[in-house]
Amino acid sequence: MKRPPMLMHVKIRGERRGFGLWLPIFLLLPLALAAFIILSPLILIAILVFWPRGWRKRALHIFGAAFEVFNSMRGLKVDIQGDHHCIYISAV
């Protein structure tokens, strides 16, 4: 199983100001899980609403695929640097 990214480094610099941020994803995961548990009744209702339309399977697959995309993000690096701007995103 793929390990999800633990940290995300985001650095954005404009002409005048900029900021850098280390996002501890491993701390956000328990919060996301808590949010999922809280929202689970709404998710259940949504599944029941979409059941006759045949969207249930698709919705479940989307959740699975989104989780897989998130898990595959480790190693992603986007580094764009110009004369006056800089965008740096890295998933560790």
Added chain:
Amino acid sequence: MAENKKRVLEMLAQNKISTDEAYRLLSVLESEGSTSEGTAKAGTAAKMKSKYLRVCILSGSEHEHGGKGDRVNIRVPMALIRSGMKFTSLLPPEARDKVTGALREKGIDFDMRNLKPEDMDELLEALSDLEVDVAGSDGETVKVFVE
């Protein structure tokens, strides 16, 4: 390979070569076969090892002014591309038709319905051999490769 072995056996049956010679020829053919198989396996393993798709773009001014200028350096994990491609199968049929229509308008005759998971694996494996290296007259360079 099988044809060569058959030919050796035919030669043995016609008494053109002795049993020892046939044995030697067959063992040579077998060792050659295992070597080529090993090379193919090593090639596949190397392809499977490729982990990232890299896109590097350097503007011309960077070379001229020593480190100044636009620079793009993107590293995308192959696993992310693989997972992202799975999303295409989750597209609703209406959206898929729209994408196919839009591609056809641009002159690309590609139907997304024909894209199967096994094709994706093959496509990603083929991507391991990809290497794009473009050098502009102004010193701009664009490199796309898999590492």
